[in-house]
Amino acid sequence: MSKIAVHTTLTIALSGLLATPAYAATLDINVEIPKLNVAEYHRPYVAIWIEGADQKVAANLSVWYQQTSNAEGHGTKWLPDMRQWWRKSGRSLKVPVDGVTGPTKPVGKHALSFTDKQPQLAKLAPGEYTLVVEAAREVGGRELLKIPFSWPAKKPAQTGKAQGSTELGAVTLAVKP
């Protein structure tokens, strides 16, 4: 009797593991903020988004900016420095946005992952897209990188890479079905 019960429990547990998350397509992104040798270093503002063939923003994935205010003003003051993001989306967006905006990040590689069940990707129509990463640094420069991809995710998994030279390091994208 107890053996059967154990089997049942195991089966339920296993099917739980095999449920939805394993079948969700994902967008795995890695953004590298390079180490810079400058006298006055500020963490960059970074906007990561997907745009369609029409170059309009299809989804904002992540926006890193200074969340607190300091003597110079509130962090939102410098959002327009991310020029393309600001004109395409930022200026008509009310920040903060749950699940999208967050604080600036330090030097290093930062991994982000989005599944097709999450709001940013759930409504993405099939087509050709571009992942865009724009970074702007206070008393520094601005750099923008693009990686094209197709949606929905199909086998084999797509990968893409773009290499920054000033404000961004390596940006990688993996689209896994």
Next chain:
Amino acid sequence: MKRSLAVAIALAATIPATALAHKAWMMPSQTVIAGTNPWITVDAAVSNDLFYFNHVPLRTEGLAITAPDGSTVEAQNLATGKYRTVFDVELKQQGTYRIATVNKGLMVRWEGADGKPGGLRGAKPEDLATKVPKDAKNLQVSQSIGRIETFVTNGSPNDTALKSSGEGLELVPVTHPNDLFAGEAAKFRMLVDGKPAAGLEFEITRGGTRYRNAQEEIKVTTDASGEFSVTWPEAGMYWLETGTQDDKTSVPQAKQRRLSYVVTLEVLPQ
């Protein structure tokens, strides 16, 4: 009779047909802005070089700042120095602000009873009755409306402040004036008294004239629908000027009306 006619012609010739010899302008500290309660500051001057203060300050008696909802906003901390007028604008609303100086006035010339010439500049219509000697001869009256303006957008742009006043030379957007990027073509429409103005000649000059050997001005003319297009060669602050003359005066003694328009536009890099 012949002599006074010659004098009249000579006087008329001194009123230039279009542009002033010097460049008048207002330059905002930036035109695309965000943040909690942002401010901008504006420099206003008349100079030969763009955008350098090296001649006289712009007089801003006719200054009018229109907020994104169409209401009027006061300039703050206004000061006129030797070479420029400076003022701050607090941008409490989201949207596009229009910052303009409009100068309307009459230029009056006459010959006094003793033969001496007299005149008024920037006069009001009522001055014709009160400030001109009763025995003045050969009264010459011309009217002028000059608009010098710029635009600043806090957050997302809108069009309310950009609506035509229906008087004088004005620019209305096809492309929004705070949505300008290097390498892209921008289109605008010019109106005279609210109606499309064809055949207006524009002179468009990028700032930083001190650091190059030529003005590198761009010349365009408005088409039949009053529109003109300019593709910005590079990022920077641009000065645009046009002018025209007509006889649609609002004062019966004035036979001629001179209209001028100047706008400062900021073009961002891609």
